[in-house]
Amino acid sequence: MRNYTKQYINGAWVESESGKTIDVVNPATEEVFGCIAKGNQADVDKAVQAAKEVYVSFRHTPVEERQAMLGRIIEAYKARKQDLIDVMTLELGTPVTKSEKVHYEMGLKHFQAAYDALETFEFEERRGDNLIVKEAIGVAGLVTPWNFPTNQTSLKLAAAFAAGAPVVLKPSEMTPFAAIILAEIFDEAGVPKGVFNLVNGDGEGVGTPLSQHPDVRMMSFTGSGGTGSKIMAEASKDFKKVSLELGGKSPFILLDDADLDEAVQAAVAKVVNNTGQVCTAGTRTLVPEHLKDAFLEKAATEMAKVKVGDPQLSETEVGPIVSEKQYNQVQTYIQKGIDEGAALVYGGLGKPEGLTTGYFAKPTIFADVDNQMTIAQEEIFGPVMSVITYKNLDEAIQIANDTKYGLAGYVYGKDHEKLKKLARSIEAGTVIINKAPRTPDLPFGGYKQSGIGREWGDYGIEEFLEVKAIAGFYQ
Incomplete structure (x- = not known):
């Protein structure tokens, strides 16, 4: 003790x-x-x-x-x-x-x-x-x-x-x-x-x-x-x-020219990092409409690779939620996603298979999420991804900024002009382009x-x- x-x-x-x-x-x-x-x-x-x-x-x-x-x-x-x-x-x-x-x-x-x-x-x-x-x-x-x-x-x-x-x-x-x-x-x-x-x-x-x-x-x-x-x-x-x-409800915007495998890995990492208990977590994943099915298939496969379990083991990537209260809150949000009509693609309610003790939550993916749903507007603080589709860049910007929060944003793709437009248009204190490192000499804080x-x-x-x-x- x-x-x-x-x-x-x-x-x-x-x-x-x-x-x-x-x-x-x-x-x-x-x-x-x-x-x-x-x-x-x-x-x-x-x-x-x-x-x-x-x-x-x-x-x-x-x-x-x-x-x-x-x-x-x-x-x-x-x-x-x-x-x-x-x-x-x-x-x-x-x-x-x-x-x-x-x-x-x-x-x-x-x-x-x-x-x-x-x-x-x-x-x-x-x-x-x-x-x-x-x-x-x-x-x-x-x-x-x-x-x-x-x-x-x-x-x-x-x-x-x-x-x-x-x-x-x-x-x-x-x-x-x-x-x-x-x-x-x-x-x-x-x-x-x-x-x-x-x-x-x-x-x-x-x-x-x-x-x-x-x-x-x-x-x-x-x-x-x-x-x-x-x-x-x-x-x-x-x-x-x-x-x-x-708090934050940060968008992760995927451009249609992005390397899909790399983008999926990055998007999943932004959701499961620190068991999703991150104020800057990129939990609203914005994907071009025509890439939705391909993205979801790869995202489910990538999420399945994430090792959830005993934090004392070196191979573990995701540990438990910090407390019973927080675990129950995450479960409540997952249930709200289901009740409000989002499509559960991966994960869901309860604990991962084989884990009966500890506040472990399933890494979860929702598709067909409307940006006005509870899971898209409120901070869950758990490993839950909400996939939202967009038709064009202007709509992506509108969705990204349609939140009371403005802490962070992520943009992933190859077209530098589009990436720059997104970075300047997102209302957030930090915007990260692709895999750029975030150094501690950069200011950190939020809008709204x-x-x-x-x-x-x-x-x-x-x-x-x-x-x-x-x-x-x-x-």
Whole structure:
């Protein structure tokens, strides 16, 4: 059992004020494998106070010192590689190979990207006799989701540290142990006391009081639109800055000149990656009408190759859904797809054959999906593909943008002019053409109800800064 019932506040592990705990369940076995503190208002107050006391001094640390600190974090992070891999496989159920090649690596890349950004980031700009200064906003509250325990925490933490803003982090109570290891990494790396504070707990006990706290100047949240709306409402009461990365219903648009085999592989990967628990998952697959049957045949064959099972096995590609609640939600959406008249091509309700224990869902393909169906409009957060056909490029663009979300989009084909037109026309914060890699120095965020603000690299640092104009500074 992994029992971590203390909070990390002001550079030390201290007892939680609540005296209560939350069990953490392994989604592959449905067994409790650890517990964490169930924090409360008093814990939040202590953490915010610790951050507030060091805010001014940390804000004024030389950039070189903050960069050196990030460098030490990178080395300490590398030293805990196996621990991070092990714990993410246990708490999230992600296959061990994905824990290493995706989750561990993504966290590392964000610390490296912030380190690199400080090489050229301009915190001051002279305009005549005047000076423009960018300085840390103050104490930042960070609330992170369960689906990427290192990525979503690291990108916020790295940016805040680079900017000079102390933080209070509340990770998801379903995947808290990666954040606990990060706290140990920061301690090892010599992050000053009070700069990083970790308060475990649930949304009501920790997230809400953090959003309400008068000494918190900014809230950075990644998660559902419903929770984001509540955080924004609380933050608005004293005009905190808010950065939100919310849901998505991203289109994957296939051109008629695409290599069909390659396109099918890419489309399936965008659906099953991280068991579909990805805000940027390309779950609306837009296919030219005349390619529908050929695409579906190949997609079903490709989906059948996906190995679902024990995340501890190296050959496993897809693990379980994170919790019973999330598993039931995925099942509900699959049933809605059936009830609303979509054609079930592959997968469906229940667990894959041979898997009786664990929250495993069947990778699923629906055809004949109308873009107004529930499965095409709402974020399922499971490995479910909705295939929608289109007649021409303009219709594909209309369908792609006919959603309240705008986080990501994918275009696949050979005609560069068409690809460029699609990329410029899709209303989303990120558009990826074919197999182009997405580097961590590119801004990340959404249009419409997918969020407010941008993260990653130098854009992420900007979120934690205020701009000050000093007239006559050089007179």
